[in-house]
Amino acid sequence: MTADTSGKGLLLKADSIADTFRNEVKESLARSSHPPKLVGILATSSAPSKFYADFTRKQCEDLGIEFVLKKTGAAENSELGEGEGAEEAIIEANEDDSVHGIMVYYPIYGAQQDHYLQQIVSPLKDVEGLHFKFHYNLYHNIRFIRPQSLTSPTVGSADVLPVKDDEPPPGAVKSIIPCTPLGVVKCLEHVAVYNRILSYGDRAYGKTVTVINRSEVVGRPLAAMLANDGARVFSADIDSIQEYTKRPRISVDATWQYHPRHVVHPTNLTLQECLALSDVVVSAVPSANYKVKTEWLKDGCVCVNVAADKNFEKDVRDKASIYIPAVGKVTILMLLRNLLRLSRYKEISVASGA
Amino acid sequence: MTADTSGKGLLLKADSIADTFRNEVKESLARSSHPPKLVGILATSSAPSKFYADFTRKQCEDLGIEFVLKKTGAAENSELGEGEGAEEAIIEANEDDSVHGIMVYYPIYGAQQDHYLQQIVSPLKDVEGLHFKFHYNLYHNIRFIRPQSLTSPTVGSADVLPVKDDEPPPGAVKSIIPCTPLGVVKCLEHVAVYNRILSYGDRAYGKTVTVINRSEVVGRPLAAMLANDGARVFSADIDSIQEYTKRPRISVDATWQYHPRHVVHPTNLTLQECLALSDVVVSAVPSANYKVKTEWLKDGCVCVNVAADKNFEKDVRDKASIYIPAVGKVTILMLLRNLLRLSRYKEISVASGA
Numbered sequence: 266m267t268a269d270t271s272g273k274g275l276l277l278k279a280d281s282i283a284d285t286f287r288n289e290v291k292e293s294l295a296r297s298s299h300p301p302k303l304v305g306i307l308a309t310s311s312a313p314s315k316f317y318a319d320f321t322r323k324q325c326e327d328l329g330i331e332f333v334l335k336k337t338g339a340a341e342n343s344e345l346g347e348g349e350g351a352e353e354a355i356i357e358a359n360e361d362d363s364v365h366g367i368m369v370y371y372p373i374y375g376a377q378q379d380h381y382l383q384q385i386v387s388p389l390k391d392v393e394g395l396h397f398k399f400h401y402n403l404y405h406n407i408r409f410i411r412p413q414s415l416t417s418p419t420v421g422s423a424d425v426l427p428v429k430d431d432e433p434p435p436g437a438v439k440s441i442i443p444c445t446p447l448g449v450v451k452c453l454e455h456v457a458v459y460n461r462i463l464s465y466g467d468r469a470y471g472k473t474v475t476v477i478n479r480s481e482v483v484g485r486p487l488a489a490m491l492a493n494d495g496a497r498v499f500s501a502d503i504d505s506i507q508e509y510t511k512r513p514r515i516s517v518d519a520t521w522q523y524h525p526r527h528v529v530h531p532t533n534l535t536l537q538e539c540l541a542l543s544d545v546v547v548s549a550v551p552s553a554n555y556k557v558k559t560e561w562l563k564d565g566c567v568c569v570n571v572a573a574d575k576n577f578e579k580d581v582r583d584k585a586s587i588y589i590p591a592v593g594k595v596t597i598l599m600l601l602r603n604l605l606r607l608s609r610y611k612e613i614s615v616a617s618g619a
Numbered sequence: 620m621t622a623d624t625s626g627k628g629l630l631l632k633a634d635s636i637a638d639t640f641r642n643e644v645k646e647s648l649a650r651s652s653h654p655p656k657l658v659g660i661l662a663t664s665s666a667p668s669k670f671y672a673d674f675t676r677k678q679c680e681d682l683g684i685e686f687v688l689k690k691t692g693a694a695e696n697s698e699l700g701e702g703e704g705a706e707e708a709i710i711e712a713n714e715d716d717s718v719h720g721i722m723v724y725y726p727i728y729g730a731q732q733d734h735y736l737q738q739i740v741s742p743l744k745d746v747e748g749l750h751f752k753f754h755y756n757l758y759h760n761i762r763f764i765r766p767q768s769l770t771s772p773t774v775g776s777a778d779v780l781p782v783k784d785d786e787p788p789p790g791a792v793k794s795i796i797p798c799t800p801l802g803v804v805k806c807l808e809h810v811a812v813y814n815r816i817l818s819y820g821d822r823a824y825g826k827t828v829t830v831i832n833r834s835e836v837v838g839r840p841l842a843a844m845l846a847n848d849g850a851r852v853f854s855a856d857i858d859s860i861q862e863y864t865k866r867p868r869i870s871v872d873a874t875w876q877y878h879p880r881h882v883v884h885p886t887n888l889t890l891q892e893c894l895a896l897s898d899v900v901v902s903a904v905p906s907a908n909y910k911v912k913t914e915w916l917k918d919g920c921v922c923v924n925v926a927a928d929k930n931f932e933k934d935v936r937d938k939a940s941i942y943i944p945a946v947g948k949v950t951i952l953m954l955l956r957n958l959l960r961l962s963r964y965k966e967i968s969v970a971s972g973a
Binding site: 345346347349352356359375376377378380381384385387388389397400401404416417419420479480481485504507529530531 | 699700701703706710713729730731732734735738739741742743751754755758770771773774833834835839858861882883884885
C-alpha cells in the first residue's frame with residue numbers, strides 16, 4: 266500500500282486480508298493428519314455460481330483440501346430443472362462419513378425454498394454457517410458451544426457457556442459463524458475498526474456502523490455480530506431502519522450473564538442521518554441501481570461493499586478513508602476455516618466416543 | 620346445501636367442513652386426562668393477527684382447550700418495535716413444561732426472518748407444522764415417524780418407516796403437517812376430489828390440480844402433498860410453472876420403497892394451458908389485484924381460495940362446480956388437531972421414559 270497522493274481514501278482490495286487467513290488455514294492443515302473433504306453442490310445453470318464453484322476448487326487445490334463438485338439439475342443437464350436433485354445431493358453428503366463439509370451454490374430457488382435447503386444441511390457439515398442453530402448462537406451472542414449441542418433439536422438457555430476470553434472453556438468449541446458476515450468482520454478487524462486494546466467481545470465499542478440490507482444471510486447476522494461486539498449499529502432495509510445495540514447494558518438474568526447481547530429497537534433516524542453518524546458503512550443490496558450517496562457519508566469513514574454490484578458511487582473515496590470494494594476472497598477463506606473447525610469437532614466427537 | 624337453480628356451481632363455506640373436525644377434536648379431548656395448553660404469541664400491531672388471535676381464543680374456549688396469549692413488542696406497547704421479544708417468548712414457551720403447543724401470529728418481520736423464527740419453535744410444540752423437519756417429512760412423503768426422530772438434529776433416510784395403511788406401525792406416530800395445506804387437503808377430501816375407493820396415500824390419483832403460489836408456507840407443501848397423494852400438480856408462481864408428479868413411478872431405491880414421492884420437473888405449459896387441464900384450482904396469491912380468469916377454467920372444476928383477498932373472479936361459479944371461498948375455519952381446527960397430536964406424543968415419550 267503506497268501513499269495515495271490524490272488525497273483520496275485508500276482503495277483496499279481483499280487479497281491482502283485473505284492472505285493472512287490463507288496462511289492460518291495452511292498451518293492448520295499442516296497440523297492435521299487427514300486433509301478434510303469438501304463437497305460443493307451446483308444445481309443451477311447460473312454463471313456466477315459456476316464461477317464461484319471453480320473459484321472454490323482453485324482455492325482448495327492451492328491449499329491441499331479435497332474438493333468434489335456434485336453437479337445436479339440444470340448444472341448437470343440442460344433438460345433438467347433448475348435445482349433438481351439438490352436436496353438429494355445434500356442428504357447423500359450428510360450421510361457420507363468421508364465428507365467433512367458441504368457447500369451449496371445459492372441462489373437456487375429463491376430466498377424461502379433456499380432457506381429450507383439450508384436447514385437440510387447437517388449442522389455438523391455446515392461450512393457456510395447457514396443452519397438456524399448457528400444463526401441462533403450468533404443472534405444470542407453464544408460464542409462457545411458444547412459439540413453435542415449441535416445434535417439436539419432445539420435451542421435455548423442450555424447452550425450458554427461462559428465467555429471469559431477468546432478461547433472456549435474445556436469441553437467446548439467455537440460456534441460456526443456464517444461466512445459472509447464473518448468475512449466482513451475480519452475485514453473490519455484488519456482495518457482496525459475493531460480495537461484490540463479493548464476486551465475480547467467488545468472491540469467495536471465506540472464505533473457507529475450502518476449496515477444496508479437485512480437479509481438473514483448477510484445483513485441481519487452482520488448487524489447482530491457488530492452490536493454484540495459493542496458497536497452501535499443501524500440496520501437499514503427497504504422498509505425500515507432499526508438500531509442494534511448492547512448499551513446501555515440491559516438488565517440481564519442469569520441465563521445471559523456471560524453474554525450481554527444486543528437488543529433491537531426501531532429508530533426514527535433517516536438513512537441520511539444514520540450515515541452522517543457512521544464510522545463504517547457496509548452495503549449489501551443485490552441491485553445494480555442501488556448506490557449509497559457519497560455526499561451523505563461522514564468524512565473519513567470506512568466503506569465496505571458486499572454486493573455483487575457496486576453499491577457505492579465512483580467518488581466514494583472523496584469521503585471514505587478506506588474503501589473495500591469486494592470481500593469474496595476473504596469469505597471463501599472463512600468457509601475453509603469453518604471446514605477445518607468442523608472436521609476438528611468430528612475428531613473430538615470420535616475421540617470422546619460421542 | 621340446497622340445489623342451486625341458477626345453474627351456477629355450489630358455493631361451499633368452510634363451516635360445515637370445520638364442524639366435522641370440531642367434533643373429532645371434541646371426542647379426542649373427552650378421552651384425554653388433561654386439556655392441552657396452547658400459547659399464542661402476538662408480537663405486532665397487525666389488525667388481522669389480533670383478529671386471528673381472538674378467533675383462536677374463541678375456538679379454544681368453545682372446546683375447553685387452555686389458551687394463553689402472550690403479547691410482546693408492538694402488540695404489548697406501542698413504543699416497542701414490531702416483533703420485539705417474539706423470539707424470547709418462543710424460547711420461554713419451548714422451555715415451559717406446562718405448554719403443549721406454540722402458535723406464532725405471522726407475518727412479523729417478513730418471510731426470511733419469520734422463517735428463522737419458525738425453526739426456533741421446538742418441533743415438539745410446533746402446532747403450525749412450520750419446522751423444517753415437518754416440511755422435510757412432507758416433501759419426502761414420510762407420513763409416520765418415530766417420536767425420537769423429532770429430537771435428532773438432522774433429517775434423512777433413518778426417518779423412513781413403512782406405510783401400509785393409514786395407521787402408523789407400532790412405536791411410530793403420524794408426522795405433523797403444516798396446517799394451511801392440510802386444511803386445503805381436508806376440504807378436497809370433503810368434496811370428494813380424494814377418492815376413497817383408491818388406496819390410502821394415492822387417493823388423488825387421476826386428478827389434475829393447479830396450485831397458484833409456491834411459498835414454503837402454503838403453495839409448495841400443498842403441491843407436494845397432492846402429488847404424493849397421486850395427483851398431477853402444476854405449481855405456478857410469478858416466475859415459473861413446475862409439474863409435481865409421482866407417475867410414472869420413478870425408479871426407487873430401498874430407502875424410498877415405502878414412499879414413492881413426487882418429483883418436480885419444469886414444464887413449458889402456460890398457466891392458461893394448465894388451468895384448461897385442471898380438475899382443481901387452488902389459489903393463494905397474497906394480492907388483492909390477482910384474479911384467476913374464469914374463462915380459463917375447465918368447466919366443472921373445483922376452485923379453492925386460500926388467500927386473504929379473493930383470487931377468483933365474481934363469476935367463478937359460471938365454470939366451477941364447487942367454489943370454496945375461504946379455508947381459515949378448517950385451518951384452525953387442523954392446528955388444534957396438531958395440538959392434540961403433539962400432546963399425545965408427549966404422553967408417549969413420558970410413558971416410555973424417553
